[in-house]
Amino acid sequence: MIDKSNKKFWDKFAKLYAPLMEKDTSFYNEICREICPYLNDKMEVIELACGSGQLSFNLSKHTKSWLATDFSEKMILEAKKRGGNEKLTFAMADATMLLFDNEKFDCVVIANALHIMPKPDEAMKEIYRVLKPNGTLFAPTFLWKEGKQRKLIKRLMSILGFKMYQEWDKKGFEDFIEEYGFSVVEMKLVYGGLAPVGVMIAYKK
Numbered sequence: 001m002i003d004k005s006n007k008k009f010w011d012k013f014a015k016l017y018a019p020l021m022e023k024d025t026s027f028y029n030e031i032c033r034e035i036c037p038y039l040n041d042k043m044e045v046i047e048l049a050c051g052s053g054q055l056s057f058n059l060s061k062h063t064k065s066w067l068a069t070d071f072s073e074k075m076i077l078e079a080k081k082r083g084g085n086e087k088l089t090f091a092m093a094d095a096t097m098l099l100f101d102n103e104k105f106d107c108v109v110i111a112n113a114l115h116i117m118p119k120p121d122e123a124m125k126e127i128y129r130v131l132k133p134n135g136t137l138f139a140p141t142f143l144w145k146e147g148k149q150r151k152l153i154k155r156l157m158s159i160l161g162f163k164m165y166q167e168w169d170k171k172g173f174e175d176f177i178e179e180y181g182f183s184v185v186e187m188k189l190v191y192g193g194l195a196p197v198g199v200m201i202a203y204k205k
Helices: 004-022 025-038 056-060 073-081 120-130 151-160 170-179
Strands: 044-048 065-070 088-092 105-110 131-138 182-190 197-204
Touching (some): 025 056, 025 131, 044 056, 044 120, 056 088, 065 073, 105 120, 120 170, 170 197
Parallel strands (some): 044 065, 044 105
Antiparallel strands (some): 131 197, 182 197
């Protein structure tokens, strides 16, 4: 079930999101460089919680097809304004209730979203379901417990309505992913932005 208060926040924030993320272009480019070697032009990919397409536009060029989804209609509208390519499609979808067949996709991408989901376990179950056997999960995620504790930033974000339900370190996030039937292949920390991001790459067992 969609968290309506969370959805309202992202709908309201959508127009500001893309301009803010442009300031972190080099940060997102580094994340893309970590993921690119695992992609090929035969892969059908679904991206969950795509926002305004920080990864979608760059990475979709390396695949057969890329379906970028978000539960915020206004976020999808903002993403579409940025253009696209013949491999990239934007659509609304709730990561915790995906309307797709079992084992449909070669890869699932979910970037910087699991930590802000009230029930990330529901998303993980759906990710596992729609991935093909041995399919790949890319889950770059802010790891707030790595490095310096940015208590002031987190407090300000909370006041603005940006809720963080999960705070992992590298080991804790690896354990979380493996709990849902995945084998971690690699996780590199990328520094920049609000906190270190663990670029998680895992295979469905």
